[in-house]
Every structure is written in structure tokens, then in C-alpha cells.
Amino acid sequence: MSLYVDLAALLGTRIEQGLYRPGDRLPSVRALSLEHGVSLSTVQQAYRLLEDNGLASPRPKSGYFVPALRQMPALPAISRTAQRPVEVSQWEHVLELISIPPGRDQVLQLGRGRPDIGGPTLKPLLRSLSRLSRRQDLNSLTYGGIHGDQTLREQVSRLVLDSGCRIPYQDIVITSGCHEALSAAIRAICEPGDIVAVDSPSFHGVMQALKGFGMKALELPTDPLTGISLEALELALEQWPIKLIQLTPTCNNPLGYIMPDAHKRALVALAQRYDVAILEDDVYGELAYSYPRPRTIKSYDEDGRVLLCSSFSKTLAPGLRIGWIAPGRYLDRVLHMKYMGTGSTAQLPQLALAEFIAGGHYEPHLRRMRSQYARSRDLMIDWVTRYFPPGTRVSRPQGSFLLWIELDDTFDTLRLNRALLPHNIQIAPGCIFSAAGKYRNCLRINYAAAPSPGIEQAVRTVGETVAALLAQA
């Protein structure tokens, strides 16, 4: 990781935490250079990065300032978790989110984790799919090997270099989306009854997998800017026979934070000390607004105990159902579980993806989406600030396209979803992001789609419905 990125992250955290307020002058380039023992150009690079992220704005001859016009709502609270293993519920609410009831395909699904798939930089992928699917001589119609297509595995091996990992293609397995990777990994490591430590709030797919396979989730207190509390994790490791730690540390779903590098490194050390495996979901990692992208936990792994998984569902298109896993020392067991679940993975989308990446189309697409999502984040936070009742707390996503909104403690977002039915709008209720059904007063919304008056109106409707429900209470 470059020095300027570390410095920008440090300054960014101070701004987010309110050490510098909107309109405040930020430290001079010279002062920071002295304070941190880095060159002037490193500080300048750091400021440019902050500028890209909307956290600093330059004024000619006066230096950098915290942008004055943005009125930032408060952050969500650090989660207060039960700190004991619980069985997972909430399936019926997840089912509601992922189903498309007959006659309701016009619903604006603000709650789902869908990227924007309308951009022009996706076109080369469609062309590859179309050309390859005409060719009957290719292997795309038959079973592929259980590991996945070698050309795609080689491309993934190249991509993970950017997150600090050297993983030969032989150690990578292609899966039916990251969903299958997570599911296979959990079953490869855990038996029914085993305890899995998770961030909280946490991806509902993992929560449901734990439920389905009979494992227990131990939710860790999680800071909305830096992720799980390592102190709490260490206490939990002392107290419980934890088998696996499952996290989404980079552009977390749903909170949007990026766990600092120092925490990632310390986490690996902790896992080594207690001999626990780590399952790292990096599905949003390439959508971090900062460049270069953050390191993975896996990049600090020394003995193969980190299982890294990801997919092209958030960066390109979920409908492809192509993910992957680098399972480290657990390769054999993960392969077995993958075989049991679905056999081999579809060939055609693998071949098209490999062609798309090898053709140099992936990076330009990522650049485009990152900057679109970063702009939309600011707009969405503004809309929520404007249209939701005062006191609403909002996350500060550092990547991806998901916003976490915390309402009054007594609020029930399941009721909100029902009240939104006549408006054809659906949000993701907070309770599905918790094993114990916490976060009923929270919701997740998606800002992937290019901003439009229709979406602004929908956010306004959600905000007004929240206010109306609060007034009734």
C-alpha cells in the first residue's frame, strides 16, 4: 500500500469522525509532510485522493478545506450485539426481498444488491457472450472441469494481484456466484452446531447459509467506519469454540466501511493465535472509491487459513452467476462441497468473462462504475438528509452502492415495507442483516442506478412514509 493512500485514509477518518467540520481548513501540505515524515508530493497525492472522494476541496492559494455545503447526517451507532452465539431466523423476510411476486415486476427494488448493468462499458461482454454462444464447436455446451475454466482462473489470478495477493490459478475454483463460494466454504469448515463469528450487520446470504446448515452466528460489535471490534473478537475467541470468522471487510455490505490495513493484519495474527479460519467476502472490494483498491485480509495470510471469495456479480452483472474462491489450505474440501452443491459451473459465461478481461475491458468498466457510484453516494446521502426525518443516521460508504440508514430506535422497517407496497417501492429491512433479528429500525437502500428524478421521488416517498409512521406511533 502506498504512503499517500494511508495518509488519505487517516485524514478521511478524521474528517468523517468530525475532527474537522464542514468549512474547516485542513492542515497545510507542509505541516502534514513534517508531521508524517513524508514528501510534499505524497501529501499532495493524498489530498487529490480525498478530493476525488468528496472529502476535501481546494481553494486557490488557501489550501484544502472540508466541503462546506454538504450537510452530513450522523453515522449509525456502533452495533450493540448480544455477544453470544444465536440461531439465525428471518428467512421469510429474505424470501420477500428476493422473490418477484406475480404482477409485481414493476416494483422499484431499492433494497436489492444490484449493480447498474446499463452502461456502455459492458457491451464488449455482451458481444463476447453472443459470439461464443453461436459456436457449437466450443466446450460451452458441455460439462466443464469441476475447478472451472482455466483461462478465467488465470485472469482471476492476475486480478487478485491488485489486492496484494499472489494466488496461482491452480488454487482458484470458479463457482456459481459468490453465493456458492460462501456456502461451500462454510460447509467445508464447519459442522452443524459450530459457531461462526460474523460482522454485524452482515450479508443476509451468509446468515441464511448458517441457518440452513445448522451453525450458530456470533455477531461482533462493528464500527460503521472501521469494521468489527478486534477486542470483542479476541474476547469471543477466548470464551467460545469459534470455528470460522466470516467478514466482508472491504466496502462492507451493508455498512460500506473499509477495514483499515492495520486491522486486517492484526486479524490474521489473531486467527493464527487461536487457529481459526477466516472467510473473506471481497465481492465489493474492486468497487472501492479510492485507487488503488484496498488490500484483502488474504494478502496478509501466511498459512492458507484465509478463504478469499468474490464474484463478477457486483462489478459486472449478477445474472452471469460467476464467482470464485481461493480456499487456501481448504481447497480439497471446498471442491468436494462445490461438487455436491451444483457439480460444475456453466461454461459459456466463464469463456465470455475470460475474453472480456483479457481484452482489457474490465478496468475501464470498473473505473466508470466507481466514479458513477461515488457521485451517486453523495447525491443519495443528500436526498436522505433532505427527505428523511431529522435524527436519521446514515452510513458513509467508501465503495460499492449500498447505503445503511438508521431510524429512531422504536421504528419498524418491516412495517415500512408494507406501507410502501402501494407505492411499488421495496427497501431491505434491517432485521435480515442480523442473525438475531436486530436492526429492525434500520434499512438498506441501493444507489447503483444512474440518478434520476424517479429515484429521487422514490427516496422522498420512503422518507415521507417513515415520517408518517413515526407520527402515528
Next chain:
Amino acid sequence: MSLYVDLAALLGTRIEQGLYRPGDRLPSVRALSLEHGVSLSTVQQAYRLLEDNGLASPRPKSGYFVPALRQMPALPAISRTAQRPVEVSQWEHVLELISIPPGRDQVLQLGRGRPDIGGPTLKPLLRSLSRLSRRQDLNSLTYGGIHGDQTLREQVSRLVLDSGCRIPYQDIVITSGCHEALSAAIRAICEPGDIVAVDSPSFHGVMQALKGFGMKALELPTDPLTGISLEALELALEQWPIKLIQLTPTCNNPLGYIMPDAHKRALVALAQRYDVAILEDDVYGELAYSYPRPRTIKSYDEDGRVLLCSSFSKTLAPGLRIGWIAPGRYLDRVLHMKYMGTGSTAQLPQLALAEFIAGGHYEPHLRRMRSQYARSRDLMIDWVTRYFPPGTRVSRPQGSFLLWIELDDTFDTLRLNRALLPHNIQIAPGCIFSAAGKYRNCLRINYAAAPSPGIEQAVRTVGETVAALLAQA
């Protein structure tokens, strides 16, 4: 089921069992009409069906005869199973079958369950795939609903009418191949430690799923012409707390038999009496050589206890990874398990398949493949008879494209596979088709590919290698 099909099945079984020998004259049309109380034209239809299956040949003015020229090898023995639940092993041998080791993509994989994907009747499917994948406005790039695409579910609902089932599309779930359907169904019904009764030999994918999820398999004695022994099943149901009966009753993999309708009906009654669920794998059912296709067990189901699953992997192309399940009363649990395993299924192949079937391309393709496979079966049995050592026993597939070969009791087909390595030929060793690792003296080979001198030579090489290994012993 029509009368003439029942009659043809009866006569066919008598011929297969040797009641009528090659060259024998078969009963006259009039005699059969009297004996079975059916019309002359019904008997004539039955004989035409037998003729299509190569089991009867007409001589002008003399009636029907058992074809004289075909020298049929003996059938495999009825399996002698342990009749107690065992834990499943053999994963390393399955892995060998489904992996493509680097530099070995030229291996002739005689052992795999792959259909022929080179035929012209598949072209409309490729055209649909190609056209749909160019369209960015479609939903093919995003998450579909968890149940699968409605247009495809409606087509499946129409297709299953041919097997005697009325299943509304709302009760059908699309999966990532039949593999995922089986896996989700097993987890929906069973807990770790539960006992599942299976046919024996049995599909290795199910064996491995049972292993992975911690269930025990109870292998039932299975007749190579009619399937599992219902008497043995009843005894087992008396003796053990069986949770699920898993079978491939129509064009069984690997034995190729079709369980008689009366057995299917009796099986459902037995399952009702002992309150057990039945998981019916119908993945080869549409490839039965007789027309119309046989009924499913599901068609006798009265209270939703049969979970019927299938796919387009054997009839069209496995690379699509599109299967489906009609889970009866277990719909909710199966949906949950499907979500845990992979989330939603890829959209593009679903849309293309729905278009292909709705466009009337599916039936002509099935007709073509059925008659190709029926011809190839006869040729393959001839080759095995010619090139394998005397005493080799061979199955009589009534559909699909898989042949089961039984060698001398002492023979080891794992050794055979190693000896075939230098010849770049791979067969499926029998042990992977048994939970307990039985059938080491058996192998499965595939006759899907259009017959060629190359394949004949490969069969000859396998036969000669078997003879050489037997001579060494």
C-alpha cells in the same frame, strides 16, 4: 399409459429375460389379442414399438421373430447389497472422473454422462442464446427471482404433462442443473445422520451429496431390468427409520432400466404407508426409446410427498446448467436450501431455453436423439460383446446413453482406468456408484457420441486391456 405400450413392455421383458430366444417366433397378433383382451391394432402397435426397439423383427407372412443375429451378452447380476445404512466414500475417484488435469484435455472420457451436443437440432438454441445475449435491455444480466424465470417454468409445467403429471408453474423451481435440485432436496428433507434408501448402483452425485451432508445411504437390491426390489424396500422400512427414498426409476443411471408402472404405483403406496418422502431423478426420462415416454413416480403422487427433479443437461446441453424441481409439499424448504446454495439461477440460459421449447424445437430434438441413442446402444452392445472377454455381462438400456458392464468378480476397474491412461481413455469405475464402494468389477461407459471407428477402436482397447489384466491375475 396406452395399452399397447404396456403390452410391448411385457413382451419386451419376456424377450430380455430369455423366455423367447433369438430366432424364436413370437406369439401371433391374434393370439395376443385373445390372451390380453385387446384389439388387433393394439397388438400391432405394440409390435411396431418392439420393432423400433430392436426386440422384434417382422418376416412377411410369418409374423414377428426375435432378431436372430444379435448375440446378447448376459445381464448384470441383481445387486447384492449390505442392507444396512453406510457412510459414503469414493470422493477421490469421483474427483478423478470430473476433473480435467492440465495437458490431458485430449482424453476420451468414455465414463462421463455427457449427451451428444453436435446435432443440427440444437442450432435454434444457440441462435436464441446468441440473440438474447446481445440485448442489454433484457433481464438476463441481473438477478432473477429465486423461483426462476416464469416463462421457462410454464414450459416445464407443459412438458411434465407427458409423464402424467399436472404441476402448475408456481410449484416448479429452476435450479443450477439437476445436481442442485437433488442437493437442495436432500437437505430440505434430511438432517445429518438420517438414512436415505437408494437404488444400487446409483448416481455418484447423490452418493457424494449424502456424504457431504452427513447422511447414511441404505443400498437396495436392484434388478437390472425392473429396478429396486420393493420387498427389500419394505423390509428396510420396517427395520430402519428411513427419511427419504432416492431413485432414478426411468432410464436408470447407470443400469438403463425403466421401473414398471405397477412398481411405481406400489412404491408410492409404500411411501404413504411408512410416511416417507421420495426423491425422483427423472433426468434421463425423456430419453426413453419407447414412445410415449414412461410415467414418473410423481404421476402417482397423491399428497405431495414425491419431489420430482430433472434438467436439460442430458436432453440438450449440460453446459447450460439448468435443471428444475417440483418439490410438492416441500416447496418452502427446498426454496430455502436453493437460496443458501447459490442464490438465484442464471437468467440468460433460462430465457433461451424457454424460447427454444416454446418455438417447438424441443420435441424434434428429443426424437432425433432418442433414435440415435437407440441405434448406438445396439452397436455398443455388439462392440462390447465382440471385444470384451467372454463372460462379460452387459445392461440393456431402455433409454439414455449409458452402458453398465460387469466383469469377473475379482476384477478391479480402478486398475483398469490406470492401465488406460497411456491410451488417453477414461471409463467410470463402478465403485463410485455405490455408497459402500461395491461394484469394483463394474464400469460405466457412454455411447452418446455418434458411432465412429475411433470409438470402436477405444472400446476394443478397453476390452483388450481388461483381457490383459485378467491374464495377469
